[in-house]
Amino acid sequence: MIVEYIRYRIDGADAAGFEAAYGRAAESLAAAPQCADYELSRCVDEPEWYVLRITWTSADAHLKEFRSGEHFAAFFAEIKPYVQRIEEMRHYERTAVRGSGGSVPSMYDWAGGEEALRRLTEVFYGHVLKDELIGPLFAHMDKHHPAYVALWLGEVFGGPERYSAERGGYHHMIRQHLGKAITEPQRRRWVSLLMDAADEVGLPDDPEFRAAFAGYIEWGTRLARANSQPDATPPLEAPMPHWGWGVAPPYIPS
Numbered sequence: 001m002i003v004e005y006i007r008y009r010i011d012g013a014d015a016a017g018f019e020a021a022y023g024r025a026a027e028s029l030a031a032a033p034q035c036a037d038y039e040l041s042r043c044v045d046e047p048e049w050y051v052l053r054i055t056w057t058s059a060d061a062h063l064k065e066f067r068s069g070e071h072f073a074a075f076f077a078e079i080k081p082y083v084q085r086i087e088e089m090r091h092y093e094r095t096a097v098r099g100s101g102g103s104v105p106s107m108y109d110w111a112g113g114e115e116a117l118r119r120l121t122e123v124f125y126g127h128v129l130k131d132e133l134i135g136p137l138f139a140h141m142d143k144h145h146p147a148y149v150a151l152w153l154g155e156v157f158g159g160p161e162r163y164s165a166e167r168g169g170y171h172h173m174i175r176q177h178l179g180k181a182i183t184e185p186q187r188r189r190w191v192s193l194l195m196d197a198a199d200e201v202g203l204p205d206d207p208e209f210r211a212a213f214a215g216y217i218e219w220g221t222r223l224a225r226a227n228s229q230p231d232a233t234p235p236l237e238a239p240m241p242h243w244g245w246g247v248a249p250p251y252i253p254s
């Protein structure tokens with residue numbers, strides 16, 4: 001992904017026409033397979049300044065495919081009157097510096113931190129071991145397994161990076177599932193027992209938290225099942241996943 005920033009200086013008298021033109025031009029961006037997302041912002045301090053941010057799948061996708069593709073003509077026809085008012089138009093690469101601010105708690109903090117996740121995994125694996133469908137898969141599990149999975153979940157949900165520091169991160173985890181040939185009914189049982197355990201230990205049950213939590217668990221278990229198949233060749237090195245609130249951050253009454 002590459003982010004293009006275009007800064008415009010638009011006289012106040014032309015502002016409404018400019019925003020309306022971009023409203024129409026945006027239809028071409030929305031239709032272009034090279035475009036991931038876009039956003040036009042207007043400066044509050046000096047309202048004649050606008051910044052348009054467009055995320056492209058790559059700089060080439062923008063410059064070669066979009067510009068020679070079927071959506072460019074309609075896009076350009078709308079914005080052409082404003083091209084002379086461009087003050088900067090450049091592609092930027094994201095750096096590792098990013099995150100959410102303190103106004104949005106991490107899912108880790110919202111869940112209750114390390115202690116809550118430890119309680120969750122202790123209760124969960126207690127049920128797992130007694131389960132006739134998935135219990136046998138865990139017959140020889142390390143006695144610290146619940147604590148390790150709690151560290152994993154904590155890191156994924158925005159807590160301390162302890163699984164990476166103490167257990168080897170993604171690299172170690174992926175190897176634990178290789179060759180286990182997890183079936184779909186086993187995956188479903190794993191999910192179901194975890195959700196039962198979440199209720200049992202009193203993890204927050206607000207819709208926002210549970211939707212985001214279930215989203216990660218659905219994603220993670222599907223990956224675990226796919227990676228566990230005998231013919232699977234998943235990447236053995238990858239960054240730790242980080243899961244956030246998605247489209248519905250927590251409801252915090254003001």
Ligand code: HEM
Pocket residue numbers: 134137138140141142145148149152167172173176177180182186187190216217218219220221224225
């Ligand atoms: C979101 C989904 C999942 C997560 C986050 C997860 C996480 C983990 C982690 C972190 C480990 C390695 C622990 C260590 O550091 O030693 C592990 C191992 C393991 N996982 Fe998963 N897992 C998931 C899904 C599943 C599913 C669906 C199954 C099977 C139904 C499964 C079966 C196992 C088994 C058998 C091991 C090895 C346990 C041992 O022998 O110590 N996992 N998992």
